[in-house]
Amino acid sequence: MNVVHPPRPAHQTMRVAIVHEWLEHYAGSERVIEQLLIMYPQAEIFAIVDFMPQAERSMLGGRPVHTTFIQKLPFARRCFRYYLGLMPVAIEQLDLSGFDLVISSNHAVAKGIITGPDQVHVCYVHSPMRYAWDMQAAYLRQGGIERGLRGLYARWLLHRLRNWDVRSAAGVDVFVANSSYIARRIRKVYRRNATVVFPPVDVDRFEMSTAPRQDYVVVSRLVPYKRIDLVVEAFRRMPERVLHVAGDGPERERIAALADNAPNIILHGRVSDEEVLRMMRQARAFVFAAEEDFGIAMVEAQACGTPLIVFGRGGACDIVRDMGDAGGATGVFFDEQGADAIITAVERFESIQDRITPQACHANAQRFSQSAFRQSMSRVVEQALHEMRPGTIEAT
Known part of the structure; x- marks a missing residue:
């Protein structure tokens, strides 16, 4: 016989849940949540724990966060x-x-x-x-737990x-991946295909500069995998x-030791957003040696x-x-994580830098804007709802 399910509600009445791992600080993944809440203002939020400071909670729009039992476990806030x-x-649960x-x-685990x-999930x-x-x-x-009982348990x-x-x-x-690289990891681990939707970057906050540039810059947390x-x-x-x-970060002392007696290397430590903007706008090029899932700082x-x-x-x-x-060059790659490869890349960049314009770089960044994210994510969700909307099925 035919079993007919009722049509899914229209979007203005559709109930939406957004599930995040944990809310601790406003960072890269929280920017995605912020834009999803703009797309679906009626959504409710769920998370393992919610310890986000009051000063960073504006992205939630006053919404309560539904949490799990881990929220109330001993020392959960810090650990x-x-x-x-x-x-x-x-x-x-x-x-x-x-x-x-x-x-x-x-x-x-979300x-x-x-x-x-x-x-539809x-x-x-x-x-x-x-x-x-x-x-x-x-x-x-890196955690020092390769051996022993702690290593065995881990x-x-x-x-x-x-x-x-x-x-x-x-x-x-x-599945939606934040980059082609993550789409390949999804395919490798889960044997599933994923649509790529780049994460939202507030590119409007960063003004283009055409002023003469001289020095190089890197902006990053000083942790081992960033390879500063x-x-x-x-x-x-x-x-x-x-x-x-x-x-700044746990690698700061090591980085400072490497830069010792090198007056051409200036360590600024943690700086304000305004100072980051100034440094980027004045830089001849932004240098980065990490293998990132995406890389918001590069955008x-x-x-x-x-x-x-x-x-x-x-x-x-x-x-x-x-x-x-075809869109115009916006930078150069190096193929190995090594000082020699970086030196070669810098020399190559300087030989072609007249062919890389600020306008091309700025235009390239628009592909990763917040509005571009919302448009792309909306298309993915709309297609999923269309394809998976319950209809008539055969039952015996």
Whole structure:
């Protein structure tokens, strides 16, 4: 017999849930949540925990956040990440049964929420769990837990997380990746295809400059995987070129030691947003050696009209237009994470920099604007709703 389901409600009455891992600070993934809330002002928000400071909560528009039992566990405010092993259980306890559309913002466990056959689940992936998959060895090494009982427990926990991660991917109807690189990781880990929608960048905040430029700049957190050490080492061997390093983090002392006795390398530490804007607008080029999932700082530099000299892996490949691109070059790549490769790239850049204009860089950045994100994400969701709207099915 034929079973006919009622049509899905119109968008103005459609119930929408937005699920995030945790709300702690306003950063890259929170920018996605902010734009989703603009797209769906009626949406309700769910998260493992919510410890976002009052000064950063304006993006939520006064909405309450539905949290899990981890919110009330001892020392959760400071140490909620230590409850990682409980997060799959916690996320599965959220009751989303009354919603028509569920959008999860995932870099750990958010995609594991449970939905029914008449609900559409769209998952925006910042990255599959890096520490559980291809970067497990690096995380264990950096955490100093490669061996011993702690290392054994960590490997066991990550093994269980990998199994759960793959199983929970089956509950996602549509995967969306923040870059082509992450789309490939999704394909590798979950054996699923993903549509690429670049994350929203507030490019309007960064004004283009056509003034003469002389020095180089890197703006980044000083953590191991950012490989600021390679950039500093390269410029230490190029004393005739000045490098400005803005940012702070656990690698600061090591970076300062590498820059010792190198007057052409200026360490600024943590600087204000206004100072970052000034440095980017005055830079000859923005240099970056990390393999990023996407790379918002690179887009912000382009919005200032600043060329890029970056490692040609990860999200950078979606951002930089190299020589020969029809839209006009906006930077150059280097193929290895090493000081020698960076030096060669800087020399190559200087040989062609007259062919890289601030206007081309600024225009390139517009592809990653907040409005571009909303338009692209809206198309993905609309298509998912259209294709998965319950209709007539055959039942016996």
